[in-house]
Amino acid sequence: MTDKHSQTDSSSKLFPIKKRDDFIRPFIVSPGQKISLTKDYNPAYKDNYLDKSDAKNELQRGIEALAKYQDILYAQNTYALLIIFQAMDAAGKDSTIKHVMSGINPQGCQVYSFKAPSTEELDHTYLWRCFKALPAQGQIGIFNRSYYEEVLVTRVHPELLELQHLPPSFIDKHIWKRRFEEINNFEKYLVNNGIVVLKFFLNVSKEEQKKRFLERIDLPDKNWKFSVDDARERTFWNEYMAVYEDMFNHTSTEWAPWYVIPADHKWFTRLVVAGIIHTQLKELNLKYPKVNEEKHQELLQAKAMLESQK
16 A cells, blocks of 8 residues: 655645645545555655645634635534544644634633543443534534444453443443444434534654653643653554554444544644644535525514614
8 A cells, every 4th residue: 555645736726725636635535445554544644735834824814714605504504513623632623623723702602521441331331422513503513532443442442341330241242343333323413414524533653652641741831731641652552553453444334434644743743633623614505594585574673673773
């Protein structure tokens, strides 16, 4: 397999996006395709025609475009957008959400960070806590980690399954295949009911992760972001790469594909994520609601009343 990021189109621009397929191709995991994170996706890819200052200007344009489309999404109240972020620690999920969504109206957006499940959550099925956090129509919902932890962390650490109160006969070699099918069916249900699902994996290299971890230790104002558990979990890097690849191979679907986003350069990560969200919203052909004739006449009457008042 060849590196999807080995070629650079120096004429492309992220905003406005003229050819969706050309823009998305380097990052999408095509449904049914088996991929290798090491061979097919370069964490340091940044499209050579862009430098950091260029990207900052492009991102600002993207943020403004997202704000426009979110306003129409909210007013139309028909579709919802669910954005899922998965990544290894220190890949930049928090900062990507912060920067890309900086122009969004908070009334139309909610962010949920899913950490280790609580006792109450463990007493329910693994989709429960995410299901009740789904965005309403007209809203953008962001999941910082998600139900995909249940085919990632629990697979690397299968002892966690014992906390989920499952019937013993269900914890067998087929459990991951069943969960892949359940997740695919769940996401198809969402899409069939007007919730668009965008799934981003921020692909940071092991070397860059180490650099960011050390920075979190060395800088006092970043100490709170680091735990010794982060260093321990890093020792399972190869295991995580294997389960991520298997997850992509089984859950990148036509209705909810995965996007593998280069994450060694945060400025480029933010630009690509903003571009894909912008593209998806644009394709919904969103429009402000039109009022019927009765409502139009009421507006005209209200206008006449207001204009007659001193």
